Amino acid sequence: MAPIHTVVLTKGVPDFREGQVSFDENGHLERGKTPTVMNPNDKFALRAALQTRVRHGGRVSVMSMGPPGYKDVLREAMADVYADDLYLLSDREMAAADTWATSITLATGIEKMAAGTNEGDGRDEDAMPDLVFAGFKTADGETGHTGPQTCWCLDMPVVTHVVSLDIDPEARTLRAKRLVEGDIEEIETVEAELPCFVVADPEFVPSYRTASHRLELKDLRERTARRAEAFEDHLTVWDHSDLNLDPDYIGLDGSPTIVSSVDPIPKQPAEREATVVAPDDADGMTELVDEMLPFAAGASGGGGGAEAVADGGRTGGSDDRDTSDGETGGE
Amino acid sequence: MSSSPSDADAADAEHYEAVVVGAGPGGAAAAAALASYGVETLVLERGVDAGSKNVSGGLIYAEESAPYTIDRLFEGFREEAAERPVTDYHLHNVAGDRVKSFDITDLHEHDTEWCDAVLRRKMDSWLAERVHELTRETGGGLLTEVRVNGLLREQGEIVGVTCDELDPIRADLVVAADGVNSELARDAGLMDWAEPEEWFQGVKAVVDMPEGAIEERFGVDDDEGVAHLFSGDLFDDVRGGGFLYTNRDTLSIGTVFHLDSLVAEQAEPHELLDALLTHPLLAQWLGDEYEELEYSAKLVPDSKKVALREPHRDRLVLVGDAAGQMQAQGPIIKGMNHAVTAGALAAEAYAEAKARGDTRTAGTLYAEKLRSEGVMDKLRPRRYEAARVVGENDRASGLTDRLVDSRVGRGALRALGGRLERLYGSPYLSMMVPDTRTPYVTLPTAIAEELGEPITDVNTVEPPSLEERIGDLTYDTDIGHPHIRLRDASYEASGAAVSACPVSAEGFGGGCYRTETVRTNGSEETVVSLDTQPCVECGTCAIVADTAWEHPRGGKGVEFRQG
Numbered sequence: 009m010a011p012i013h014t015v016v017l018t019k020g021v022p023d024f025r026e027g028q029v030s031f032d033e034n035g036h037l038e039r040g041k042t043p044t045v046m047n048p049n050d051k052f053a054l055r056a057a058l059q060t061r062v063r064h065g066g067r068v069s070v071m072s073m074g075p076p077g078y079k080d081v082l083r084e085a086m087a088d089v090y091a092d093d094l095y096l097l098s099d100r101e102m103a104a105a106d107t108w109a110t111s112i113t114l115a116t117g118i119e120k121m122a123a124g125t126n127e128g129d130g131r132d133e134d135a136m137p138d139l140v141f142a143g144f145k146t147a148d149g150e151t152g153h154t155g156p157q158t159c160w161c162l163d164m165p166v167v168t169h170v171v172s173l174d175i176d177p178e179a180r181t182l183r184a185k186r187l188v189e190g191d192i193e194e195i196e197t198v199e200a201e202l203p204c205f206v207v208a209d210p211e212f213v214p215s216y217r218t219a220s221h222r223l224e225l226k227d228l229r230e231r232t233a234r235r236a237e238a239f240e241d242h243l244t245v246w247d248h249s250d251l252n253l254d255p256d257y258i259g260l261d262g263s264p265t266i267v268s269s270v271d272p273i274p275k276q277p278a279e280r281e282a283t284v285v286a287p288d289d290a291d292g293m294t295e296l297v298d299e300m301l302p303f304a305a306g307a308s309g310g311g312g313g314a315e316a317v318a319d320g321g322r323t324g325g326s327d328d329r330d331t332s333d334g335e336t337g338g339e
Numbered sequence: 340m341s342s343s344p345s346d347a348d349a350a351d352a353e354h355y356e357a358v359v360v361g362a363g364p365g366g367a368a369a370a371a372a373l374a375s376y377g378v379e380t381l382v383l384e385r386g387v388d389a390g391s392k393n394v395s396g397g398l399i400y401a402e403e404s405a406p407y408t409i410d411r412l413f414e415g416f417r418e419e420a421a422e423r424p425v426t427d428y429h430l431h432n433v434a435g436d437r438v439k440s441f442d443i444t445d446l447h448e449h450d451t452e453w454c455d456a457v458l459r460r461k462m463d464s465w466l467a468e469r470v471h472e473l474t475r476e477t478g479g480g481l482l483t484e485v486r487v488n489g490l491l492r493e494q495g496e497i498v499g500v501t502c503d504e505l506d507p508i509r510a511d512l513v514v515a516a517d518g519v520n521s522e523l524a525r526d527a528g529l530m531d532w533a534e535p536e537e538w539f540q541g542v543k544a545v546v547d548m549p550e551g552a553i554e555e556r557f558g559v560d561d562d563e564g565v566a567h568l569f570s571g572d573l574f575d576d577v578r579g580g581g582f583l584y585t586n587r588d589t590l591s592i593g594t595v596f597h598l599d600s601l602v603a604e605q606a607e608p609h610e611l612l613d614a615l616l617t618h619p620l621l622a623q624w625l626g627d628e629y630e631e632l633e634y635s636a637k638l639v640p641d642s643k644k645v646a647l648r649e650p651h652r653d654r655l656v657l658v659g660d661a662a663g664q665m666q667a668q669g670p671i672i673k674g675m676n677h678a679v680t681a682g683a684l685a686a687e688a689y690a691e692a693k694a695r696g697d698t699r700t701a702g703t704l705y706a707e708k709l710r711s712e713g714v715m716d717k718l719r720p721r722r723y724e725a726a727r728v729v730g731e732n733d734r735a736s737g738l739t740d741r742l743v744d745s746r747v748g749r750g751a752l753r754a755l756g757g758r759l760e761r762l763y764g765s766p767y768l769s770m771m772v773p774d775t776r777t778p779y780v781t782l783p784t785a786i787a788e789e790l791g792e793p794i795t796d797v798n799t800v801e802p803p804s805l806e807e808r809i810g811d812l813t814y815d816t817d818i819g820h821p822h823i824r825l826r827d828a829s830y831e832a833s834g835a836a837v838s839a840c841p842v843s844a845e846g847f848g849g850g851c852y853r854t855e856t857v858r859t860n861g862s863e864e865t866v867v868s869l870d871t872q873p874c875v876e877c878g879t880c881a882i883v884a885d886t887a888w889e890h891p892r893g894g895k896g897v898e899f900r901q902g
């Protein structure tokens with residue numbers, strides 16, 4: 009059995025506590041002027057990844073897409089979750105990407121990372137990560153799509169609102185408890201096959217009920233303290249050409265979302281919807297995407313958004329990865 | 340206590356060769372020694388950090404006669420984990436403002452290789468780091484914030500431990516180094532928490548000292564330290580005494596009283612501490628600026644009465660306070676050093692038993708070692724057992740009291756004069772002091788009255804109120820899970836706790852225990868109510884009140900910063 013490879017997606021968000029969030033005249037966040045911290049909800053994804061790592065060993069990679077300033081977020085992730093390696097997808101061409109463009113870029117980054125780093129791990133050369141974790145929504149007004157969209161691009165099933173997680177590496181399955189919110193909160197248990205995409209709920213609670221797990225945790229903490237100090241040695245930065253991505257499909261140019269107005273900064277997410285969709289469940293996926301569209305596209309750009317979404321999906325999707333590589337390869 | 344898990348649980352439980360419960364000096368020594376024999380050893384400590392639950396006076400002794408000392412088990416201990424060595428030792432007999440002081444450095448140095456003052460948070464957390472390194476090398480390690488809540492049994496036999504935070508763990512050796520109020524000793528049926536006569540209660544304040552003040556006020560170099568003991572009438576009739584030890588930049592000032600006496604006198608522990616802090620004798624050391632860093636308390640077993648002769652059952656061995664191995668050698672208190680010795684002897688016994696192919700004999704072997712190494716004789720001196728029969732008889736004590744107070748007695752005291760000091764410094768005598776008023780109150784008072792000089796210094800110290808002391812402590816309250824429950828709230832059953840609890844007082848509403856008057860159908864009843872939030876986990880009410888008493892879950896409850 010090959011060791012588990014886990015990827016966590018994280019992003020930086022403006023530090024709202026400072027109260028100095030600024031937007032330019034086009035309604036885009038001016039991140040340079042606002043201090044960046046890790047999206048608080050990503051911590052739950054990191055915890056879920058750590059639990060996997062402690063219980064089953066293997067490797068944890070953390071990936072983020074954003075400006076060079078996100079390195080700090082990655083360092084924080086390494087210190088928090090004892091990550092082995094860090095990836096930053098950073099390029100001026102990728103700037104101001106919306107969730108779709110981000111998803112395509114992240115998916116491509118994950119594929120490249122997987123292809124390039126499996127060797128030493130005794131895994132199949134181009135095996136995808138076994139688990140990809142993302143947090144529930146970001147704190148800067150995003151709507152929680154990057155996760156599901158990225159997983160769609162990666163052709164993985166997705167389990168959302170996960171509050172507890174068990175993995176059977178032998179059977180290559182995952183069993184998760186997820187929060188289903190209706191009139192009353194309900195917990196349902198679902199099973200999925202690996203590789204799988206997991207969106208951790210803010211109520212995710214890692215559990216370490218054996219001494220050996222807690223000792224492993226302690227070891228990891230000690231080892232990582234040293235590693236996090238020299239985190240740049242474990243950091244890989246890729247730009248769009250490293251990823252063979254066509255600038256037309258990423259960054260602002262590739263973003264179908266036009267922000268018409270900015271909502272007040274959200275506090276704790278109020279509503280949560282339950283979604284478990286397998287990638288080969290076409291109806292389910294369409295439904296999921298439909299449901300997300302009104303958020304993703306914004307009020308005025310709804311129609312145009314849908315088309316761009318479809319395009320973007322094809323370009324980054326792994327079904328026709330060869331084509332997509334071919335298309336952008338000429339760049 | 341949690342319900343005992345079924346045998347099925349026991350069968351597929353995680354296994355370590357040895358599990359050590361508690362990371363005080365006893366647990367640390369046991370674990371380090373076990374690791375040195377290559378034994379896979381898991382150490383479980385309930386505090387957020389080792390030391391965060393612990394209180395000592397505290398002077399740790401390295402006895403010349405002891406088979407193990409802490410600095411030999413842990414290289415660098417004195418330099419890195421301890422405060423100042425005690426180079427001077429004084430005993431003060433107090434009567435009002437008259438004081439007669441004896442130099443008892445000789446008694447202190449008897450059988451002493453060295454003796455250092457320590458603060459437990461610093462000491463225990465330092466030890467825990469070493470222990471983790473050592474035990475990790477043999478496949479185990481040390482975990483904090485795990486509370487062991489009982490013994491794991493299989494067909495009635497102890498085979499491991501159960502915890503609040505972890506699944507049951509099996510072990511070939513379980514070392515209960517969980518201190519006074521050992522839940523494991525109770526679970527094993529080896530200790531009951533019934534008799535106040537068997538315990539002392541210690542209460543302590545750590546006081547900040549300005550830079551250079553210790554050297555100046557105590558006349559010592561920066562690598563020297565002082566110990567002072569106090570007895571006489573400054574605690575009224577409560578049997579016990581006070582202490583003052585110099586740390587690096589702080590003072591540890593406290594009191595240790597017989598619990599039964601505290602209960603009988605309905606004394607308020609914090610007031611007794613204040614009586615010491617505000618005595619004119621202390622003015623020279625405390626100066627005008629009094630800053631208390633921490634108020635703390637803990638029970639102490641009296642080894643003369645409770646040290647177990649066979650501290651083991653099945654795979655379980657008890658070390659340190661858990662086994663009652665806390666020796667009050669007259670005024671000198673020795674608990675930590677014996678815990679260290681016992682912990683290492685238990686490890687030695689296990690390693691020998693294993694080498695002989697039968698680890699089940701470890702417990703018996705350990706008890707044998709306690710005897711052959713002379714530890715048991717120190718803990719339960721035979722002379723004391725003999726003397727006790729007469730000495731602690733009330734009529735006898737009344738007689739000696741009257742003798743000391745009589746004209747003849749007083750004359751004899753004066754005649755003895757300087758020789759009294761030598762008498763007090765005799766280790767032989769101090770070992771068999773009976774637990775009566777005579778040595779604690781009557782004699783010191785008489786000595787001070789007959790031989791003492793009045794102290795003219797003015798003490799301006801205003802100790803913080805109980806409310807302020809509680810307010811300054813750090814708690815992580817386990818809301819909705821009180822660790823102590825009152826089984827019988829009647830005043831007869833549990834009223835003693837209102838005054839004896841060091842963070843409660845009659846007439847004080849902000850403590851753990853309160854007296855309440857309930858009116859029903861025209862009749863009035865006095866009952867006791869309990870709020871565990873301000874609890875410092877001293878253990879007193881486990882003994883003086885009718886309670887279901889447990890320690891809080893891992894990491895919860897009070898967190899001492901000094902200890």
Ligand SMILES: Cc1cc2nc3c(=O)[nH]c(=O)nc-3n(C[C@H](O)[C@H](O)[C@H](O)COP(=O)(O)OP(=O)(O)OC[C@H]3O[C@@H](n4cnc5c(N)ncnc54)[C@H](O)[C@@H]3O)c2cc1C
Binds near residue numbers: 522543637
């Ligand atoms: C005021 C005062 C003054 C004293 N002065 C001195 C002195 O000057 N010199 C001296 O030698 N001794 C002194 N003592 C006594 C000394 O503190 C004790 O004898 C000594 O600490 C005993 O060591 P131990 O390792 O047995 O237990 P402890 O030091 O009490 O350690 C027990 C450990 O077990 C942990 N624990 C308890 N229950 C559990 C559980 N269920 N699960 C997990 N962990 C648990 C505790 O958190 C703690 O860390 C004094 C005591 C007091 C209160």
Ligand code: SF4
Binds near residue numbers: 851852880
């Ligand atoms: S409630 Fe009990 S254990 Fe807690 S401080 Fe008071 S007497 Fe001690």
